[in-house]
Amino acid sequence: MASSPHKNSQHFPPTSTLQPASPRTAGRLRKLQSQPSLISQQRRQQLRNESATQNAPSMPPIPLPMKHTRTRSNSDAVVPNFSKDGRSPQRGLTSRRTENPKDELKSLIRRGPRGDLPDALQSLRHWILVDGLEADTDGMSDLRIYVWLILLNSPPLSTDIYLDLIRRGPSPAYAKIRNDTHRTLMTNVLFKRRVRENSIIRLLNAIAWRLHDAKSDRMTDSGRITNSATEMGSPELQHAEPVIKHAEGASTVTNDGSEAGGSEPGIYVQGMNVLCAPFLYAARTEPQAFIAFHHFITRECPGYIRGAMDGVHKGVALVETCLAIADQKLSAYLLSKGVKAQIYAFASVLTMSACTPPLPEVLQLWDFLFAYGSHLNILCICAQLIMMREDLLAETSPGKLLRSFPPLQAKKIIELTVSMVRKIPADLYEELVHHAE
Known part of the structure; x- marks a missing residue:
């Protein structure tokens, strides 16, 4: 499903440093110097030697190796075979784990693969299947959003692009979006505690503007790829505008101005509010959630956001x-x-x-x-x-x-x-x- 990832600092989580322990020699020396001067010269020399040793600067943290040293071997773990025949699973790749697998995964995400890219992606997929991503009881993981961006092949996004979409104000689908956002995972305490309704509104409204622009450019010149779509790293949708098809089959006009009963992609359909919720929950920023969600619905499931669904x-x-x-x-x-x-x-x-x-x-x-x-x-x-x-x-x-x-x-x-x-x-x-x- 995913192609090669784009390496960019926006995909990499911040690094952490180890704090060296503070020396305790000064207090010990003051205590020794306060005693009567009956200590032999030999004892004083021994204390000076111990003091010099204890006052030596601590060793800095060992840096991560620049060369990726993971080795791969055959594994008994079975992973799905997603080739065209779809009949039998294949045996996946595994790796020799270090003492801290999370640090190894961090290094892979931060530095990128040191060898063959398809092989590294397969290793990452197999890692997810066998080990899973480390997360707390709330499902929060500092690596998850970066792994998603890699697997979805989502390019980095300038925050200014997202802000420009928000500054444009309500999209043609704004009323419909506002009618749905307050119901998004409304009984989920974890989600409500982390994601505000305003974030859902902003993200969906920005998505609606992006899809609206793509439709307008197609209508202007069906053979031209828009600059905005190129910036987003996603292809043009092959159709246009949303509809709602009622049970009796009648065509109506939706509140975003589209004719119902068609089969063209919309700028918003019911259900997109729930579909974007995990992205907002897992992401560290709204622009991260925006680019991942936009790439997902336009590359992975454009048929889900057509008016006729x-x-x-x-x-x-x-x-x-x-x-x-x-x-x-x-x-x-x-x-x-x-x-x-x-x-x-x-x-x-x-x-x-x-x-x-x-x-x-x-x-x-x-x-x-x-x-x-x-x-x-x-x-x-x-x-x-x-x-x-x-x-x-x-x-x-x-x-x-x-x-x-x-x-x-x-x-x-x-x-x-x-x-x-x-x-x-x-x-x-x-x-x-x-x-x-």
């Missing part, structure tokens, strides 16, 4: 198809009870499972999705259904249990997803990879 609907249909392959009995039972994926899977597809708490587990799941492909969220949803299998089969009305999914268990979901990959036929896996385009 055709990518989301394709993803929902794929949930049913993949579930029928992974667990035919469960799939048949749900369909026999009239429980279709359109009912229980739409929100999870649209938000990449970010609508299901807890947030720290969402972040861990997203580490995996960004490393190996966001299309695997479809299989992650199937994995959650399989984890509920016994309860669903025992329930005469399984739709009641699927009104909300149980709390996410990222590690178990990832394990089931990895094992599920080998069951997916090549043509279906290809459809998974491209469904959000």
